[in-house]
Amino acid sequence: MAFEDGTAALPQKERKFVTALARGLEVLSCFHAGDRFLGNNQIAERTGLPKSTVSRLTFTLTERGFLRYSPNLNQYRLGTAVLSLSYSLLGQMDVRRIARPLMQALAEHTQAAVNLGVRDRLDMVYIDTYRNASTYAVQLDVGSQIPIATTSMGRAYLAALAGQERAELIEQIRAADEQNWPRIKAAIDRSLAEYREKGYCLSLGDWRKEVHAIAAPLVPEDGSEIMVFSCSGASFQMGRDVIEADIGPRLINLVGNVRTAMSRL
Amino acid sequence: MAFEDGTAALPQKERKFVTALARGLEVLSCFHAGDRFLGNNQIAERTGLPKSTVSRLTFTLTERGFLRYSPNLNQYRLGTAVLSLSYSLLGQMDVRRIARPLMQALAEHTQAAVNLGVRDRLDMVYIDTYRNASTYAVQLDVGSQIPIATTSMGRAYLAALAGQERAELIEQIRAADEQNWPRIKAAIDRSLAEYREKGYCLSLGDWRKEVHAIAAPLVPEDGSEIMVFSCSGASFQMGRDVIEADIGPRLINLVGNVRTAMSRL
DNA sequence: TCTCGGGTCCCGCACTGCGGAACAAGCGAT
DNA sequence: ATCGCTTGTTCCGCAGTGCGGGACCCGAGA
Numbered sequence: 001m002a003f004e005d006g007t008a009a010l011p012q013k014e015r016k017f018v019t020a021l022a023r024g025l026e027v028l029s030c031f032h033a034g035d036r037f038l039g040n041n042q043i044a045e046r047t048g049l050p051k052s053t054v055s056r057l058t059f060t061l062t063e064r065g066f067l068r069y070s071p072n073l074n075q076y077r078l079g080t081a082v083l084s085l086s087y088s089l090l091g092q093m094d095v096r097r098i099a100r101p102l103m104q105a106l107a108e109h110t111q112a113a114v115n116l117g118v119r120d121r122l123d124m125v126y127i128d129t130y131r132n133a134s135t136y137a138v139q140l141d142v143g144s145q146i147p148i149a150t151t152s153m154g155r156a157y158l159a160a161l162a163g164q165e166r167a168e169l170i171e172q173i174r175a176a177d178e179q180n181w182p183r184i185k186a187a188i189d190r191s192l193a194e195y196r197e198k199g200y201c202l203s204l205g206d207w208r209k210e211v212h213a214i215a216a217p218l219v220p221e222d223g224s225e226i227m228v229f230s231c232s233g234a235s236f237q238m239g240r241d242v243i244e245a246d247i248g249p250r251l252i253n254l255v256g257n258v259r260t261a262m263s264r265l
Numbered sequence: 266m267a268f269e270d271g272t273a274a275l276p277q278k279e280r281k282f283v284t285a286l287a288r289g290l291e292v293l294s295c296f297h298a299g300d301r302f303l304g305n306n307q308i309a310e311r312t313g314l315p316k317s318t319v320s321r322l323t324f325t326l327t328e329r330g331f332l333r334y335s336p337n338l339n340q341y342r343l344g345t346a347v348l349s350l351s352y353s354l355l356g357q358m359d360v361r362r363i364a365r366p367l368m369q370a371l372a373e374h375t376q377a378a379v380n381l382g383v384r385d386r387l388d389m390v391y392i393d394t395y396r397n398a399s400t401y402a403v404q405l406d407v408g409s410q411i412p413i414a415t416t417s418m419g420r421a422y423l424a425a426l427a428g429q430e431r432a433e434l435i436e437q438i439r440a441a442d443e444q445n446w447p448r449i450k451a452a453i454d455r456s457l458a459e460y461r462e463k464g465y466c467l468s469l470g471d472w473r474k475e476v477h478a479i480a481a482p483l484v485p486e487d488g489s490e491i492m493v494f495s496c497s498g499a500s501f502q503m504g505r506d507v508i509e510a511d512i513g514p515r516l517i518n519l520v521g522n523v524r525t526a527m528s529r530l
Numbered sequence: 531t532c533t534c535g536g537g538t539c540c541c542g543c544a545c546t547g548c549g550g551a552a553c554a555a556g557c558g559a560t
Numbered sequence: 561a562t563c564g565c566t567t568g569t570t571c572c573g574c575a576g577t578g579c580g581g582g583a584c585c586c587g588a589g590a
Contacts, residue, residue, distance in 0.1 A: 015570090016324040018547070020578065024286035025329050028350055036357045041536060050580050055538065059281040064290050065386060072488060074537070078354040080385035080490075083392065085293055086351035087408025089343040092301045120345040121330060127348065142407070143352025223337060225345075280539085283578070285547065306567050315549050320569065339556090339568070 023049060024057045028066060028078070037075035086143075095218075095227060096128050098261045102254050103130045103229070110247055112233030117153050118225055120145070122176055124153045127227075149173050149184045152203035152215035153230040158188060159195035160217035160226050199252050202243065205235060212238040214247055216255045221263055229255055288314060289322045293331060293343070302340035351408075360483075360492060361393050363526045367519050368395045368494070375512055377498030382418050383490055385410070387441055389418045392492075414438050414449045417468035417480035418495040423453060424460035425482035425491050464517050467508065470500060477503040479512055481520045486528055494520055 030046040031038060038046075044054045058076055061067040065081035090096065099116060107114040113131040117124040123145040148154030148169070158166055170188065174181050191201040200216040207213075213232035220227070231247050232238075238247070295311040296303060303311075309319045323341055326332040330346035355361065364381060372379040378396040382389040388410040413419030413434070423431055435453065439446050456466040465481040472478075478497035485492070496512055497503075503512070 015547090016321050017328065018285050018289065018321050018325040020283050020285035020547080021289035021322060021325050022329055024283065024289065025326075025331060025346075029346070031350075031353045039536070040538090051537075052539080052580055052582095053578080056281050056283050056578075057286060060283040060286050061290075063282065064287055066290060068490065070489065077357065078350060080354075080383050080390055081290075081294070082347065082350040082354055083383075083390045083408055084385050084388070084410060085296070085343060085347040087390070087406075087410065088296045089345075089347055090406070090408060092342065118345050118348075120349050123349070125345055125348045125352070141352075141355075143348060143355060145349060145352065224335065225333065280578090285578080304567065305569090316568075317549055317551095317570080318547080321547075 020057075023047070023053070024061060027054065027057050027061065028082070031078050037070060037073055037077050039073075039075045043076070090127060093127065095258065095262065099128070099229070099254075099258050100130075102257060103128065106231065106250055106254055107131050109250070110231055110233070110238075112231050112238060112247075115153065115230045115232065117146075117157075117228050117230065119148070119154075119157055122148055122173060124148060124151065124157060124228065146207065149177070149188065150203065150207045151230075152191075152201045152213040152232075153228045155188060155191035155203070156195065156201040156215035156217045156228045156230070157226055159192050159201060160219050160228075198244075198248065200248050202240075204240060210235050212240075212243065214243050214251060216251050218255050218259055221259075229258075285322075288312070288318070289326060292319065292322050292326065293347070296343050302335060302338055302342050304338075304340045308341070355392060355407075358392065360523065360527065364393070364494070364519075364523050365395075367522055368393065371496065371515055371519055372396050374515070375496055375498070375503075377496050377503060377512075380418065380495045380497065382411075382422075382493050382495065384413070384419075384422055387413055387438060389413060389416065389422060389493065411472065414442070414453065415468065415472045416495075417456075417466045417478040417497075418493045420453060420456035420468070421460065421466040421480035421482045421493045421495070422491055424457050424466060425484050425493075463509075463513065465513050467505075469505060475500050477505075477508065479508050479516060481516050483520050483524055486524075494523075 026047050026049075027043055030043060040051060040054050040058060043049075043058065044051045047054065049057075058067055058069075062069050062076065062079070065079045067076045068079040069076055095116070103114045103116065107130040111132050113129060115126050115130075116128040117126050119125070124147075126142050126144045126146075129142060129144075146153065148157060158169065161169065173184065177184065187206060195201050200214050203211075203213050203215075205212065211232055212235045213230055215228050215230035218227045218229065229251060231251055291312050291314075292308055295308060305316060305319050305323060308314075308323065309316045312319065314322075323332055323334075327334050327341065327344070330344045332341045333344040334341055360381070368379045368381065372395040376397050378394055380391050380395075381393040382391050384390070389412075391407050391409045391411075394407060394409075411418065413422060423434065426434065438449065438453075442449065452471060460466050465479055468476075468478050468480075470477065476497055477500045478495055480493050480495035483492045483494065494516060496516055
């Protein structure tokens, strides 16, 4: 850091920021669903950190059970410690207990998948999903990540977000995929309008051609994070007509019931 | 650090260790299933770190989505980023795909819960669990943690562990609960013997009085981590006789099938 | 044997992260 | 209002931690 006077002239904000920790988290996050094992070198590439730094970070993470080392491959995998964390989180969310029977009933009625998700960075993550036992088509499990921009769940989240935050998030989305921005922007605008009019958002093949979905957000009164319920299924089973006539109202109804159930603790 | 010659005379190992990162992870881990929100002060107490340090760490963790800040409570909760991590891990484990139908069948047959777990520190963590739809008794979900020392799953893990590692782990267990050590030690020894004789471990009310369980470990040939299958239910439904005569053989059979299925990729 | 792609280790330097203490902000009780 | 009391944020100089370029090492191919 080259400052003329040599004093620590960092902006105040940055003094609260612990680089080493952030880098370690970065290392963890660079394991995506696809890849089982990563070597130090690949990690270094993905994160842009120097090899020796990565070496130290992986050592520490392994030590603490957040990574697991495979001696014969000389590579790392995520460790079981991350599981405990996410359970601590899921166990806290009483939305899940409350919504479960309602979601199951809707899944039964529609013969489609009914999902509950929250946002993580530029994705929505399922924290629950129910489907009729016979449905094997779309296999998205708890923890699945789907993009914000092209899914009904993601856009319903956007629609429910307060103006300022929404603008910031949309900007991030734009920056992440300049390429397709015009198309994405158009779809988002359509969804926002749709939400204002009807209270839900649709995605009829935007994400995967053969998947139709509808989603409605739940904004908790206590200021905690927005959650989104969605119902998704094969396009041939879920035409626009049945979605708007039947599923939409039921979904909005579900959200309303969950909201009132949560408001009385 | 006061060394006579002033050189960095740290033991080599320690130079690879990134304290700041470890501390950050410590902060995350101190959120247990019970507590929704923690303030900086409580975190400082639990971790033994000074307040200002905690302040910086929580700032960084929040920044990165691993914690979430509640402005009106001035407190923190785990953030959604941890969810994505654990999904990256679960998605990688193909044991789950392979074992699923077998576990479901066994759950159906026994009318009890059938679980798959791995170790995290001094606990076993469920990575899958199936039960007959009508079973509402014990509600342990994916991510649930149960102690090693007093559960059949934990002790089956111990039994499958190689001598050296086992000794170390047992020592940690002793250190964690000196109090009840004699009783725990006795139960562990019994389980080790039981495993040698029969290939499974029991816990008939050791963990919760009204819960009976049986477990058998799967030691992967590729040297990756040990996994344990268990079957648990209400004590009045699962007497020792039915466990040993019926469930035990079926469980061992299940493990064998999974092992062979995994060995051919 | 040489090379090449991994990974770990070394080591001096600079800057980051440290933590005690001061400061600020709620909140109850008096 | 006024005083504690508790909890969180900020300050600031110091030291030691974490940094990272490069040497080194090892195993697999050629």
